[in-house]
Amino acid sequence: MRGPLKTTHGAAPVALGLLIALYAVPGAQQPPAATPAPAAPAPAKPLVPVATNTVTAHPDAYYGLAVTINAAVEQILSKSAFSVDQRRVGAAADVKHDPTDVLVLVPTIQSPVELHAYVTVMGELVKFDPAEIARKAKDYKLDLPADVVAKYSGRPALLATSVINEKFVDLAKRLPPPLNAEEEAYQKVMRQVGPAFAALRPAVDGSNAETAGKNAAVLQKAFTDTEAFWKPKKAEPTLWAQNARKEVEAVQAAIAAGKWDEAKAHAATVGQACAQCHGAYRERFDDGSFRIKK
Numbered sequence: 479m480r481g482p483l484k485t486t487h488g489a490a491p492v493a494l495g496l497l498i499a500l501y502a503v504p505g506a507q508q509p510p511a512a513t514p515a516p517a518a519p520a521p522a523k524p525l526v527p528v529a530t531n532t533v534t535a536h537p538d539a540y541y542g543l544a545v546t547i548n549a550a551v552e553q554i555l556s557k558s559a560f561s562v563d564q565r566r567v568g569a570a571a572d573v574k575h576d577p578t579d580v581l582v583l584v585p586t587i588q589s590p591v592e593l594h595a596y597v598t599v600m601g602e603l604v605k606f607d608p609a610e611i612a613r614k615a616k617d618y619k620l621d622l623p624a625d626v627v628a629k630y631s632g633r634p635a636l637l638a639t640s641v642i643n644e645k646f647v648d649l650a651k652r653l654p655p656p657l658n659a660e661e662e663a664y665q666k667v668m669r670q671v672g673p674a675f676a677a678l679r680p681a682v683d684g685s686n687a688e689t690a691g692k693n694a695a696v697l698q699k700a701f702t703d704t705e706a707f708w709k710p711k712k713a714e715p716t717l718w719a720q721n722a723r724k725e726v727e728a729v730q731a732a733i734a735a736g737k738w739d740e741a742k743a744h745a746a747t748v749g750q751a752c753a754q755c756h757g758a759y760r761e762r763f764d765d766g767s768f769r770i771k772k
């Protein structure tokens with residue numbers, strides 16, 4: 479059993495989970511003007527604590543809301559889905575006919591829940607329909623058997639962003655995998671590319687040959703390394719890195735010739751390469767760190 483010390487330690491992850499759930503729920507409405515959400519792209523409505531039997535009795539009142547449910551895992555349905563119920567913990571024999579259980583879908587599930595263990599699940603309550611889930615969770619592949627889909631269709635389901643277990647671990651939180659030596663070196667290169675490119679643009683705009691030249695040199699070397707990293711692995715990012723290097727070299731030539739309009743145009747094209755490659759090969763984790771998309 480867990481002592482009070484563990485509970486104290488657990489408070490932070492739970493609070494964090496709440497925060498993540500609050501900001502991660504899409505389609506949220508504006509909160510009152512007095513409570514702006516700091517540093518969040520879109521303010522979220524507050525989490526509504528609900529009971530499973532309330533939700534199943536009046537689902538229409540909760541669809542589209544960010545809710546939190548504390549209940550026992552009643553049935554494990556797939557790798558990313560389970561049902562919760564507060565009414566009859568562990569009454570497995572009755573499960574099939576139990577109308578008070580709520581389907582929980584966890585697109586970012588990292589480790590499994592335990593049968594009959596208590597969990598706090600947070601996310602948006604939706605009317606279950608595979609097409610609707612596909613729209614709301616773009617990268618998620620629903621992994622339910624057909625009979626389970628049929629059973630829950632048209633019923634309330636929670637599209638969960640957090641699943642806090644009894645050890646206060648959020649099972650839905652995606653943490654970045656450790657870097658190997660090569661990936662670490664790659665990350666160092668990208669961390670040079672960021673500030674160098676940020677400095678290049680205003681230097682070119684201001685016709686500052688010294689600053690522009692210095693940062694272009696950093697980028698030229700960095701994209702040479704980026705290209706070398708990708709070359710044995712994948713053709714597309716190799717080509718994008720190569721193009722970025724060529725554009726940087728064109729910036730360098732334009733600076734040397736004092737052709738600042740040309741330098742500006744080529745610098746802008748370099749910027750497109752960042753977005754192009756990040757869109758396809760960069761992945762952001764819940765803690766804000768980046769990794770190569772596998």
Ligand code: HEC
Pocket residue numbers: 661664665668669671672675676704708715716718719722748749751752753755756759760761767768769770771
């Ligand atoms: C050919 C692909 C590619 C190109 C081109 C590219 N990047 Fe990246 N970048 C990545 C990948 C993959 C990651 C994730 C790896 C990582 O961060 O460890 C990344 C990560 C980053 C990071 C985060 C580093 C960290 O982990 O803290 C920054 C900043 C960055 N890139 C800036 C840029 C800028 C600015 C440009 C354009 C001037 C650029 N990148 C061009 C592939 C690319």
